[in-house]
Amino acid sequence: MPGTSPAAELQAIIRVAHELADISGPVILKHFRKTMPVENKAIGGAFDPVTKADRGAEKAISQALATRFPDHGIVGEEFGTKSGSSPYQWIIDPIDGTRSFIIGSPLWGTLIGVLQDGVPVFGLMDQPFTGERFWSTDKAAYHSVRGGRPVRLKTRECTRIDDAVLTTTHPEMFEGPEQQSALSTLKEKARLTRYGGDCYGYCLLAAGLIDIIIEPGLKSYDIAALIPIIERAGGVITTWTGGSPASGGNIIATGDARLHEDALTMINKL
Structure with a gap:
């Protein structure tokens, strides 16, 4: 233009x-x-x-x-x-x-x-x-x-995984020991875990109803539109290593930056 x-x-x-x-x-x-x-x-x-x-x-x-x-x-x-x-x-x-x-x-x-x-x-x-x-x-x-x-839209405060509502589209998405361990590590500590949702789950996170989403193997078209929605609502979304999620990959999103930092630490200790 x-x-x-x-x-x-x-x-x-x-x-x-x-x-x-x-x-x-x-x-x-x-x-x-x-x-x-x-x-x-x-x-x-x-x-x-x-x-x-x-x-x-x-x-x-x-x-x-x-x-x-x-x-x-x-x-x-x-x-x-x-x-x-x-x-x-x-x-x-x-x-x-x-x-x-x-x-x-x-x-x-x-x-x-x-x-x-x-x-x-x-x-x-x-x-x-x-x-x-x-x-x-x-x-x-x-x-x-x-x-x-x-x-x-505004994400909600949630600093501790123990208080968090976690969601992912389906546990069968997680293939191999590394991915499965990442899910189980967060799931075992979260207050509540629910499955299903795809893009709808990310929007619920932006609305302050979900605290953390973890998913593996996404494509750019699965996530590119959701990144600005989450970030403008106050959330954080990256790859599992803290990188840009724009091209897809293994993705983690949280409504609270402090929870995001802790979650990255937990899954990268595995």
Whole structure:
């Protein structure tokens, strides 16, 4: 966006991201809780489902982006990478939580993230069935229901793992002794552990309802949109070694920086 201020660029991105969520939601909902074919993308390993809802939503988002920001790059879970000349790159997961989607559970969402020169600068998670939307701005993060008044998100204080609510999508994600030990170390000390949630869990952390999330083997499209939401709400999200989570990998997020520091220490002693 030549000649445009950074603040104006971000406002344009936020506006378009909301438009994209409005476009993709109906595409997805016409298939939700309906009988449809489910393909398995996995070549060996765990079941990795994809549906025409995933592909239809990503196609609709990509087509809309091409008309609004033709020079921006796009990385999508289903259709891969489209290069662009702009420093901005959109990271799209049309349905994060397809396993939940295909059984009728509402614990899924559409993830729309934006990187600027590889750094996450904006994120949005839309759950069109419940009407919930979570998104970031330059200094804050918000939640709304069916287009209602936005409510500012804020993580809660929790300095000790003994007081923490921990979640992860599923314990079977953790493969091998090192990953399994990381989960068990935190799980054994946490006050409460719950499974399930995918992207929805990270948004609940940003809303101050969950304290810590640990997950292995994520892709950039699983996490890029969630990073700004968590950080603008006051949380911390990194890899297990404290590095940038933008490219995915083994991820740990907390609502309180002090808990994050302690959790990293615990899992890196293993």
